[in-house]
Amino acid sequence: MIDRERFPIDPWRLVETRFDEDDLGVTETVFATGNGFIGMRADYPEGRHAHEHGTYINGFHETWPIQHAESAYGFAEVGQTIVNVPDAKIMRVYVDDEPMSIDLAEMTEYERSLDFRDASQNRRIRWVTPSGKEVLLESSRLISFADRHLAVLQMKVTVLNADAPVVINCQIINRQDGEDVYGGRPAAARKTSGKPDPRKAERIAERVLVPQEYWQVGNRSTLSYRTASSGMTLAVVADHTIETENPYESRGLIEPDIAKNVFRVEAKAGVPVTVTKYVSYHTSRGVPAAELIDRGRRTLDRSTSTSADEHRARQRAWLDDFWDRSDVRIAGHDSLQQATRWGLLQVAMASARADGWGVPAKGMTGSGYSGHYFWDTDVYVLPFLDYTSPLWARNALRMRAGMLPAARRRAAQMSEGGALIPWRTINGEEASAYYAAGTAQYHINADVAYALVKYVLATDDIAFMAKEGVDLLVETARLWSTLGFWRETSFHIHGVTGPDEYTTVVNDNLFTNVMARFNLRAAAQVVRDMAERAPIEYRAMVDRLGLSSDEPERWERQGHAMHIPYSEEAGIHPQDALFLERELWDLENTPVSQRPLLLHFHPLVIYRFQVLKQADVVLAEFLQGSYFSQEEKLADFEYYDPLTTGDSTLSGVAQAVMAAEVGYQDLALEYFEHSLFVDLADLHGNASDGVHIAAAGGAWMALVCGFAGMRDYGGVLTFDPRLPVEWPELAFPLTWHGTRLDITLHREELIVAVRPGGDVDEVPFGVRGESFTARAGERVVVPLADQGPVKPGRPAMRRGERDDGTRPGAIVPPSTDVLAIIAEEVDAGAVLQDIDE
């Protein structure tokens, strides 16, 4: 899977020991650094030979009119694409005026690493120049968690065996959204894509960044821009310090799209030169660029007096705290341990300092999915944050609340009440241009409501719910209330798409209905509770939202009557009203060359079959598991698992958790590992577009909810462990109601310890139906008789009597011979009666 000679296992670092140009895109992604605001891909400081030179600022996007080949009322009109901002990573090195060029250089030593303890990216190269000089290059990049706008980059050069002129050329280049106007286009831009792939970012043809003020004073340079269409502003300010005992001089150059700070050094053998580049990025929805430059200057004024080492130490301390509350330890499996920590760090780097923005599907590690926010955040990322860094979860929910005005407009445009949260967005407007797998995914409304309630249950952050969250709950519930309709005594939702994008625009999608039910009932419950227990906030909310007194009752009635499709005959929950009417897609016999299906079959073809891009019913039975029996979960898992392609990286997580719950424990491990290594081993072939953040967050769910069997239905922590056979121990902390727990799972016991000093002193929890209470400073040891049911292998596709599994184009003969009874009278009977005339 992974070349372990090149990428050796290290539980606290991702390490590369050999340069390879073939997978530049993947390594740029997996070694990327970020803090949830700034993200830098791991392209080399030499500034060439990149798959995609990438620096992204969360939320900093350009808009453009979506051109529909055939438009219709209500189609999304404004595209949004995250902008590849000016690249400040460049620190080119010349020795004897010869450039260090990573692809040509003779290197006797090469190591690049991402350190999970301080989120720094480090590189150490020993370069032998053509004239025989041995040069040690040590460089690092660090994007500060503590100071949201700051990156510290360093290049240390030592000519080991001779004196030599050394030049370190620090640049900021505006590549115009990925294209290098000063020479060379990155590999990603050159590559002509043969097939349409909706997962790639849009490219905008026109100039995106319009230069504003730019200047250079001493070693400080600044460039600033305004986006041509969205009107956002950006300033990047860089300052440089040099430390060396060699004589040197510095030069500069500034133009609208490039800034250079060049250090020319007369290096003595063995005497190092260290240049530290402090970079500050500030963005705004519209403040003048000059104001952003001022902010950047202040950031640097405060930062440059601190050495790179000291910044690193501070970052380490910051992350020590993160790991203390977040680290999941898998004893005896360093490869899994390494990948797990890498994934948790990815989530931190995608969300920690998002502050007012969301968590893009790829974090800030690439331009995939155009930097948009999807349900990935709410369903796959927030659970981890709820229990480790609740403040970040809260910020992500506030982002959703802030976009309510746009969501209200969208609901009205879609002829519904309340708010319709966009399927994909940066600025709050729907940006999905293909409604069948976009706007039709109304379930995002319930996903956000679900995430909100889960957050409040885990944190007890009542104030947030009462002041801001309730608006989200009420407005999302209102949408369901008008979207659904009554048929006799049950409530139905038609014409929506569930999580599985291989069937679209269906009636009574189980996932949607189950989640909408939750949304409706939770809204009713919260509103009622507020009326009783927080009358002041309640009255303010009623005024703010124009809540009428009969609404909560209506929501509850609708939620209670929600139609949940079930087939007595098949003994399973159909994914939607018609799902079982579809033909079975024979996935077992579909060649790898035709995967993923979406790149080889027209949507109309895929939609006709029972075949899943990703878990749908199975995910619903994880998120809303208390509404389904064990037997139902088992039957549904066994039915859907063989029909699930996993063409979406979101699928493996739900499959892992539910495989563990129903007893397919080997399979659970397989799905977990698939999610865990989706980028590190580039399992979907598109890691070069950026890290799949939801898979990274999902891996935590697979560990904690899958193997430790943790659930929190109704806010109560329960455990039903499924420790993999070869794992001696799984251990992790949880933060619950402001109190830190440490969970340790062995085959024979589950240990819950409560650290003192938290907000609550007692933590109730359940294990397999039994209730326990852990007290601060104590540990509760719960003996385990086993690790749950064990089923071997994987479920086989159920080929009923009704139908043989087929793939498109295959023809299935009827079981009975009906030819004998064909009526004689055919309309065309007379056509050829005279043909022999």
Add this chain to the structure above:
Amino acid sequence: MIDRERFPIDPWRLVETRFDEDDLGVTETVFATGNGFIGMRADYPEGRHAHEHGTYINGFHETWPIQHAESAYGFAEVGQTIVNVPDAKIMRVYVDDEPMSIDLAEMTEYERSLDFRDASQNRRIRWVTPSGKEVLLESSRLISFADRHLAVLQMKVTVLNADAPVVINCQIINRQDGEDVYGGRPAAARKTSGKPDPRKAERIAERVLVPQEYWQVGNRSTLSYRTASSGMTLAVVADHTIETENPYESRGLIEPDIAKNVFRVEAKAGVPVTVTKYVSYHTSRGVPAAELIDRGRRTLDRSTSTSADEHRARQRAWLDDFWDRSDVRIAGHDSLQQATRWGLLQVAMASARADGWGVPAKGMTGSGYSGHYFWDTDVYVLPFLDYTSPLWARNALRMRAGMLPAARRRAAQMSEGGALIPWRTINGEEASAYYAAGTAQYHINADVAYALVKYVLATDDIAFMAKEGVDLLVETARLWSTLGFWRETSFHIHGVTGPDEYTTVVNDNLFTNVMARFNLRAAAQVVRDMAERAPIEYRAMVDRLGLSSDEPERWERQGHAMHIPYSEEAGIHPQDALFLERELWDLENTPVSQRPLLLHFHPLVIYRFQVLKQADVVLAEFLQGSYFSQEEKLADFEYYDPLTTGDSTLSGVAQAVMAAEVGYQDLALEYFEHSLFVDLADLHGNASDGVHIAAAGGAWMALVCGFAGMRDYGGVLTFDPRLPVEWPELAFPLTWHGTRLDITLHREELIVAVRPGGDVDEVPFGVRGESFTARAGERVVVPLADQGPVKPGRPAMRRGERDDGTRPGAIVPPSTDVLAIIAEEVDAGAVLQDIDE
């Protein structure tokens, strides 16, 4: 409806008596002329003040890459748009060097007409110049049916009351697809459309027509072009003659995009000047433009010696023959008579000389629907042609057969066998960019097969079927054979869209299944008959198509077992498997301001409801009426009619025919009149985009199949008349198996007369279950007891107990109070328990 003062009734002409700038677009359309190859909108010879200066050549199109906002495998990639070719209509008149400007001129007389007898457009204006000169301008345009490439335009100027210098400035301008590079943009291009309207043509931003050779010799000018992308070529050659007793001189000018032939005349009072402009258009898929110029010169060499009057006389003779075999006479109703003849002429002008091309949805009268061919031709236009001008029908079917190679490729791309005929196309490739209402309309395959079989049944053209038609039948059947699938003993077709575009991508659409059944069985039958009766053609066909021996049996088995949805409970045929599960759209209470629905609601919203853009089940029960009982037809008509918006102009025809059949005779008349006047009264507000040719052809069906009750199931002519109460007589000819019949319908009798000299001497027919035979030279008078069942008014929407009709956004309360039994346990129960802390 129509301002009869401005547009007085004339049974053989469409007449306009007053210039009005407000509805330029509509009058340009309804006064347009054409011959099925060349089409000229009725913009004025002065060349200004047009809604859309339009000249179109059938099939002459540009291609362009379709940009999908979010693409996927198999989406149509190449757009096709009919090109607005260089405008040869311009013959500007100047008196005293003052231009005649239609919008400013003081006119003491104005008449414009389209003469149905010779398809000429004529204008007579008496213009008083600012200096008091009275000028008579008589102009005409005629596009020859006999000579496919020829148009003859004439301008006659007489200064009545004084001597004056007169200039007649004849031009050909290449306006670059509608934009006038020599000044002024037409109204249509200026107009910024507020809402997306998929019915408009695409505009291509780049230059479409690349100039090739151009020259001028004497009064002859030529321009020629090659399209930038599709590589098609076009030459327009014009020659001019002048007839006058006044002294004159002629001048010329030629540039790549303009040719001028100017005649300067010293006109004496009362002495006329007549300039005749002979224009020839030739196009090709790729022959060099120079070769097309040669062809154009030959056309003109042959034509210019014939006077305009003589051309007119020839055209009249040609059309006399057309009217003799085509005219439908409605006694005592000149308004209907006028509109009916106008419509029949439209079909002739759209199809007569299409020769190898198809019949565009708007003919060549405008750029609406981009000049594409749809099922309109096969289902709405061909029945008229089958029975009046079978050669034109045959040509249209050969066009479909010629596109089989592309249709086979498309089927393979869509994972099916056989051929998939594109939903919309010019060059044979699918050009529909919105698959839900495009590619998903697989029914076009059966529509074409149906049209083919109907043609052969009406004409007895066995040779065409055996040599070419059978390929279409077999390949279309093969598609159904792989698209459908078996479920127990019935055969299903999933994931398709029927004619009604207000529900899309459904399972077992009744129309599709019924028509596919016909297609499958007809193919099996024809292949079997060929094997027996035309063994040589059969063997050639088997080789050509690789037909395996078990295919016909399989088709018949599948056709026989085709699932036809029926609801015992509702007593009707659901439009598709799930149709009755949808909410009812309360059409009666939807304000006019929200019509048509497609411009005011997102497709997802519309798709959720029982609401129809156009007849679907009702159309199936017309086309395949022998498979449905009278009771079924009545029940279905009564159910669907109140749910049908008629937002498609295709709807009224089927509703008229079936309303007549089931007894809603007033309603039948209403729907007929709607179809008849859809353009003349601009009932859909888009007549300016071109004539709705299918509505024009459909009006013939409403008359012949609706009011005369003609059917031809299995090739047998039957009549079950429904003469409207106030109509004393309806009479029309039919051509059947090469023999001309004259049908005359009175309230008391139906008369069938067979003209002598036809291919067959005996014509069997049925009237209300009784069989008759009419012999050549004889007439059979069948007495009629009545004109069928009569039901008053229109059916009301059936509001069942199950559901109240709702519109989007309306909320229907449940009939029972389920609140009382709501379970206490709600997942969010614990959320706010501590809110008062």
